[in-house]
Amino acid sequence: MVRPTRRWPALALLIALHAAALLAGFLAPYHYAEQDRTRVYAPPTRLRLVDQEGRLHLRPFVFARRPDPERPGGYREDPGQRLALRLLVPGDPYRLFGVIPARLHLFGFDGGERVYLLGSDLYGRDLLSRILYGAAISLFAGLVAAALSLAVGTAVGAAAGYFGGWVDGLLMRLVELFMALPWLYLLLAFRAFLPLEMTPTQAFFLLVGVIGLIGWARPARLVRGIALSARERGYVLAARGFGASHLYLLLRHVLPQTRSVVLTQAAILIPRFILAEVTLSFLGLGVGEPVPSWGILLAELQKVHVLLTRGWFFLPALALVAVTWAYHAAGRAWDDDA
Amino acid sequence: MSAEGDRPPLLAATGLSKSYRQRRWGRVVFRVAALADVDLELHAGRTTALVGASGSGKSTLGRCLALLEAPDAGRVLLRGRDLVGAPRPQRRAAHREIQLIFQDAAGALNPRFTAVRAVAEPLEIAARGGRRERRELALETMRLVGLPAAWAERRPLELSGGQRQRLAIARALVLEPRVLVLDEAFSGLDLSVQAQIVNLLQELQQRLRLAMLLISHDFSLVGYLADEVAVLDGGRVIERGAPAALFARPRHPRTAQLVAATPLLTVGEGAG
Amino acid sequence: MIGRLVLRRAAAGLLLLLGVSVFGFLLAELVPGDPFDPGRLEGRDPAAIELLRARYGLDRPLPQRYLRWVSLTVRGDLGYSLSFDRPVAEILRVRARNTLLLTGIAVPMAWLLALVAGIWAASRRGRWGRTAFAGATSLLLAVPDLVLALGLLLVAVQSGLLPTGGLRSLDFEALGPLEKARDLAAHLVLPAAALVLSLAPRLARYVQASVAEVLAAPFVDALRAAGIPRRRLLLRYVLPAAGNPLASLVGFSVASLLSASLLVEIVMSWPGLGPALLDAILARDVHLVIGAVLVSTLLLVAGNLIADLLIYALDPRIRSE
Numbered sequence: 001m002v003r004p005t006r007r008w009p010a011l012a013l014l015i016a017l018h019a020a021a022l023l024a025g026f027l028a029p030y031h032y033a034e035q036d037r038t039r040v041y042a043p044p045t046r047l048r049l050v051d052q053e054g055r056l057h058l059r060p061f062v063f064a065r066r067p068d069p070e071r072p073g074g075y076r077e078d079p080g081q082r083l084a085l086r087l088l089v090p091g092d093p094y095r096l097f098g099v100i101p102a103r104l105h106l107f108g109f110d111g112g113e114r115v116y117l118l119g120s121d122l123y124g125r126d127l128l129s130r131i132l133y134g135a136a137i138s139l140f141a142g143l144v145a146a147a148l149s150l151a152v153g154t155a156v157g158a159a160a161g162y163f164g165g166w167v168d169g170l171l172m173r174l175v176e177l178f179m180a181l182p183w184l185y186l187l188l189a190f191r192a193f194l195p196l197e198m199t200p201t202q203a204f205f206l207l208v209g210v211i212g213l214i215g216w217a218r219p220a221r222l223v224r225g226i227a228l229s230a231r232e233r234g235y236v237l238a239a240r241g242f243g244a245s246h247l248y249l250l251l252r253h254v255l256p257q258t259r260s261v262v263l264t265q266a267a268i269l270i271p272r273f274i275l276a277e278v279t280l281s282f283l284g285l286g287v288g289e290p291v292p293s294w295g296i297l298l299a300e301l302q303k304v305h306v307l308l309t310r311g312w313f314f315l316p317a318l319a320l321v322a323v324t325w326a327y328h329a330a331g332r333a334w335d336d337d338a
Numbered sequence: 339m340s341a342e343g344d345r346p347p348l349l350a351a352t353g354l355s356k357s358y359r360q361r362r363w364g365r366v367v368f369r370v371a372a373l374a375d376v377d378l379e380l381h382a383g384r385t386t387a388l389v390g391a392s393g394s395g396k397s398t399l400g401r402c403l404a405l406l407e408a409p410d411a412g413r414v415l416l417r418g419r420d421l422v423g424a425p426r427p428q429r430r431a432a433h434r435e436i437q438l439i440f441q442d443a444a445g446a447l448n449p450r451f452t453a454v455r456a457v458a459e460p461l462e463i464a465a466r467g468g469r470r471e472r473r474e475l476a477l478e479t480m481r482l483v484g485l486p487a488a489w490a491e492r493r494p495l496e497l498s499g500g501q502r503q504r505l506a507i508a509r510a511l512v513l514e515p516r517v518l519v520l521d522e523a524f525s526g527l528d529l530s531v532q533a534q535i536v537n538l539l540q541e542l543q544q545r546l547r548l549a550m551l552l553i554s555h556d557f558s559l560v561g562y563l564a565d566e567v568a569v570l571d572g573g574r575v576i577e578r579g580a581p582a583a584l585f586a587r588p589r590h591p592r593t594a595q596l597v598a599a600t601p602l603l604t605v606g607e608g609a610g
Numbered sequence: 611m612i613g614r615l616v617l618r619r620a621a622a623g624l625l626l627l628l629g630v631s632v633f634g635f636l637l638a639e640l641v642p643g644d645p646f647d648p649g650r651l652e653g654r655d656p657a658a659i660e661l662l663r664a665r666y667g668l669d670r671p672l673p674q675r676y677l678r679w680v681s682l683t684v685r686g687d688l689g690y691s692l693s694f695d696r697p698v699a700e701i702l703r704v705r706a707r708n709t710l711l712l713t714g715i716a717v718p719m720a721w722l723l724a725l726v727a728g729i730w731a732a733s734r735r736g737r738w739g740r741t742a743f744a745g746a747t748s749l750l751l752a753v754p755d756l757v758l759a760l761g762l763l764l765v766a767v768q769s770g771l772l773p774t775g776g777l778r779s780l781d782f783e784a785l786g787p788l789e790k791a792r793d794l795a796a797h798l799v800l801p802a803a804a805l806v807l808s809l810a811p812r813l814a815r816y817v818q819a820s821v822a823e824v825l826a827a828p829f830v831d832a833l834r835a836a837g838i839p840r841r842r843l844l845l846r847y848v849l850p851a852a853g854n855p856l857a858s859l860v861g862f863s864v865a866s867l868l869s870a871s872l873l874v875e876i877v878m879s880w881p882g883l884g885p886a887l888l889d890a891i892l893a894r895d896v897h898l899v900i901g902a903v904l905v906s907t908l909l910l911v912a913g914n915l916i917a918d919l920l921i922y923a924l925d926p927r928i929r930s931e
Contacts, residue, residue: 176622177629180914184869185887185906192891192899193637234446235456238506241404242460242513243433256450275754279873282756283888301760302877308767317757325752332748 010329017323021135025094027106028129029115033290034092036114036124038067042075044119044127044312052079060085062115083109119312121300130292131316137287138294139323141208142274146266148212149273153219153265154258158250160220161227172224178217186214187276191285200291207286211276219265223258230254260334267331271324278320294320346418347379348549349403349436349517354378354412356398356573372398373409374573380517380549387552387564387581391596395573396553400519403551404438405429434464437510441522443502447494447509453480454490457509464513476512483508483538500531504538511542519551524559536563557600561585569593619918623911630907631683634900635676683904689897693889698901701886706905709882713871715798716805717863723810728817732825733844743818750811755870759804759877766800801878808870809863816859820852827851860920864913868906883909 020027045062064081068074089108096102109115118128160171178186190210198206227250230236236253244252280286281295289296297316300306306313354376360368372395380386380403388396401407403414405421413420421432440446447456457476461467467475477487483504494502503523510518520539524532536559543550554560560567561581568578569590577590588594670678682689688698731743753761824830825848833843875884883902890898 173625177626180626180865180910181630182865182868182872182906182910184872185903188872188887188891189634189637189899189903192896196892196894233448234440234442235448235451237406238438238440238446238509239459239463240406241433241436241438242463243430244463248463253448275756278754279756283876285888285891298756298760301764304767307760307764314761314764317760320754320757321752324754325749328748328752 010326010333013322013326014330017135017319017326018139020132021139022097024129024132024136025096025102026104028094028126028132029091029105029108029117030126030129031092031094032125032130032133032292034125034129036120039065039075039114039116039120039124040122041073041306041310042116042120042124043310045077045115045117047085047117051082057082057084062109064111064113081111083111083113083115085109118315119310121313125290127297127312127315130297131294131319134292134294134297134316135319137204137291138274138277138320141204141211141277141293142270142272145208145212145215145273145276146269148208149215149269150219150262150266152213153216154223154255154262156216157220157223157225158227158254158258161224162231162246162250162254164228164231168224171220175217175221175224178214179221183214183272183276184279187211187280188285190214191280196285200287203287204291207277207280211273211280215269215273219262219269222261222265226258226261227254230257264331264335267327267334271327274323275320345381347415348382348417349380350415351376351378351399351403352413352415354399354402354409354414356395356402356407356409371573373402375412376570376573376575378403378551378568378575380551382516382549383543383547384565385543385550385552385563387554387560387567388570389554389557389560389567389596390570392555394570396570397521398573399570400438400521400551400553403517404436404519405433406438434460434513435515436517436519437513437515438519438521439503439506439510439523441525443499443506443523444494446506447502449494452491452493453485453497453505456494456505457512460509460513476508479508479512480505482511482542484534498531499527500534503527503531503535507535507538507542511546514546515548517549517551519553521553522555524554524556532559539563555600557585557597569596616915616918616922620915623915626911627904627907630904631680632676634903635679638896638900639672639675688901688904691890691895691898691901693893693895693898698897701898702883702901702905705881705883705886705902706909708880709871709875709884709909712798712801712805712875712880712882713867716802716809716871717867719802720806720809720813721860723806724813724817727810728814729821729844729849731814731818732821733840743814747811747815750807751815755804755808755873756877758807759801759874762800762804762807763878801874801880804874804878805867805870808874809867812866813859813863817852817856820856821848824848824851860917864910864917867913868910 042065045065047060047062049058049060050056051061061082061084063077063079064083065075066078068076085107086109087107089105090103091105091108093101093103114120114124114126116126116128118126118131120126121130156171156175160168187210190213191207194206194210230253233253236249239249239253277286277293278295278298281288281293282299283295284299286295287293294316297313298320300310300313354373355371356373357369357371376395376399378386378388378399388399390396398407402409405414409422412422414422416432416435421429424432451459454473454476457480458472461472461475466472477490480490481487485501485504485508489497489501494505497505506523518539524535527535539550540563542548552560552564564581566578567581567584568575569584569592570576571590571592577584577588577593584593585597588597686699688702690696691698691701694701727743731740734740734743821844830843830848833847838847871882872884872887874880875882876888879885883906887899887902887906889895890902
């Protein structure tokens with residue numbers, strides 16, 4: 001069949017992206033907040049294999065860079081000084097998975113100079129490292145918010161569909177209210193009544209809570225439909241005939257049937273919620289500097305000179321598109337299979 | 339009255355009434371009486387049949403007797419004790435003594451459960467025994483209905499219609515009920531399979547002294563299996579008696595209509 | 611005679627507005643800081659505080675305060691914006707008009723694009739066309755509105771062809787009527803393009819799916835066999851048959867349209883409801899936030915109603931219901 005092969009590219013990309021986010025500290029050459037005021041807005045450095053004399057090197061290297069005396073704010077490469085890439089080198093301390101203290105990084109360069117493979121920002125912070133750390137924040141926000149939404153949605157939907165009656169009527173009116181409203185307005189309206197100044201951790205969890213609590217309506221409605229039909233299934237009646245409790249019926253017979261709907265919804269909600277976090281942070285309503293959410297990184301593009309001359313600031317956007325595409329494709333593949 | 343009328347019935351319904359309402363904005367806009375003041379008795383080791391046109395309330399009566407639906411009025415008595423108003427633990431215990439077997443065995447089995455798990459489910463709900471004991475008992479019960487242990491790990495979709503119905507029967511029997519309600523349990527099965535299941539049930543009834551309520555529109559089957567027949571029309575019992583006599587000389591015009599509408603091939607043969 | 615369906619939907623819209631108003635009012639009430647909190651006004655005469663509270667109705671129970679608030683709102687009094695130093699209603703009237711202008715132009719264009727692309731893809735026999743369509747739409751769907759707007763902004767700024775940001779040029783007042791119109795149109799291109807590109811891919815997918823479904827129906831084969839030319843077949847027979855499910859999409863897309871518009875307006879500095887809401891939130895301007903949300907809900911309800919009327923006009927089956 002064609003299907004498994006169609007499903008794999010998207011799934012592989014998803015797994016790779018999440019693994020990268022999980023291992024951000026190890027993969028990133030530097031800490032996300034580490035500044036170097038002598039390397040402001042440095043463009044991406046080219047990784048090379050061939051030096052100036054045309055000799056091929058097996059170990060990739062970069063040329064050292066100096067501020068360009070002729071162009072203020074510009075940089076030029078010094079072909080005389082090769083900085084070779086080394087694998088598994090010690091560097092800035094970080095915590096692996098946010099817990100285990102470590103110093104080992106996947107790669108680094110010879111010499112004391114910082115090398116920016118994807119360029120640097122206003123403070124000389126490494127964009128590659130910031131994108132990787134930012135992935136951990138933005139992807140994690142999407143996952144947690146989606147888990148919250150799906151948990152609330154499944155609980156509400158299962159209760160409404162299973163018990164029916166006025167409970168159902170009331171909950172479904174609420175669902176319609178939430179589904180009818182434009183999600184971004186809803187998100188901003190909720191956000192409007194939360195404090196603006198918070199610690200990054202507070203902000204993160206408040207954000208995730210707000211995002212998660214506006215997205216539960218659609219999964220609730222879909223799960224309700226399944227619960228409603230499951231309630232009348234013969235095996236549910238039969239189990240009731242053995243004296244099964246409501247909780248047993250919900251857990252054993254109703255909820256397992258919602259699995260595929262919940263998974264499909266997850267594939268839809270996670271990218272949407274990643275985007276919600278990015279959007280809020282972009283607008284200055286999410287987590288703040290120096291935490292490198294992708295929204296914070298993209299917000300740099302609101303400065304005209306960055307938009308026009310620092311093209312590498314579109315790289316987080318590229319990462320965002322890749323994540324969204326991978327989730328959509330995985331969701332479609334799952335839908336086709338189901 | 340039946341031949342064992344002098345003995346108290348195992349399960350009895352007295353004055354059962356039930357109507358379905360459709361509400362809109364809290365107002366009843368539609369109301370249909372499914373049962374109106376129905377009396378019925380089931381005795382151990384005997385089969386009572388319930389016949390009637392579709393929509394006559396047969397299934398509702400079966401569900402009320404199996405405690406799957408609460409009647410609006412009337413009582414369901416198990417060994418003389420009312421179950422309708424009984425506290426939940428008592429009802430739950432009674433649940434295990436009265437089992438319903440559905441027409442649609444495929445729908446009555448969760449497609450995600452393996453055969454042995456389906457049969458063990460009632461034991462699990464009743465929290466009886468450990469996992470291994472439950473499995474043993476389930477396998478034993480499967481053997482009782484003629485399903486070999488080799489089928490234990492199959493799922494309902496991999497079984498034939500007759501095998502599924504056997505599985506449903508095994509599941510109903512695993513808690514050793516006293517009463518079996520068979521709601522059109524044979525329709526949809528091939529004739530030969532029907533015959534096998536009928537024989538199985540007769541054998542089980544004799545061995546376990548089950549009281550059976552046979553809900554069916556198949557008069558020949560009723561004539562073959564039942565000791566007593568009740569005819570339901572518009573939610574009321576309009577006639578009852580021994581099948582042979584009732585089919586041969588219906589007293590109520592609706593019964594006559596029903597009988598006339600059904601080809602009766604085997605009337606009277608197995609009724610004695 | 612307007613159909614029962616439309617009346618029912620109008621009632622649902624009213625209910626939605628009511629729900630949002632309760633929600634908005636409660637949020638406003640929840641915001642900490644009673645202006646006459648006795649704790650904050652320590653040392654003042656308690657009787658005077660009570661008097662002030664009574665004057666502003668703060669001593670009434672919550673439902674009464676809500677009703678008072680609703681009656682003010684219905685009369686167009688949405689309160690006073692402290693950050694803009696103007697009445698909220700006045701600000702929002704202009705902002706809503708600008709949002710309507712932008713969306714009113716973008717939506718028909720998005721539909722046009724979606725119809726053309728969707729019908730083209732559905733009527734393609736070969737694999738190539740369909741694959742290209744599926745690839746293009748799934749790629750565009752994966753590009754978030756935010757990124758789309760930023761990318762278009764980059765293109766516009768670099769090419770220098772289009773004005774970026776704002777509604778009109780600085781010398782707008784000095785221009786003649788024709789030049790005014792042209793100036794406005796030039797400012798509209800960028801945000802409208804972003805909105806069109808945000809909406810069209812999803813719409814095009816629906817168009818493609820429903821047209822393809824109709825094309826597979828037996829009656830189309832019959833018409834084909836009768837020798838009706840392809841173009842006529844598509845436009846006269848297939849499209850009307852596919853129209854009903856599509857018309858219901860018009861209403862469905864209003865909510866996502868408003869969300870997309872909010873972001874595009876902010877990124878492109880189009881002075882619509884979006885930037886007003888964002889500024890209000892950043893300035894903690896409660897009345898303006900609630901006003902903006904209420905007005906956007908009003909737009910939503912109106913948009914949905916228009917969609918319902920459209921379905922009603924298109925589909926005779928609903929009329930007879």
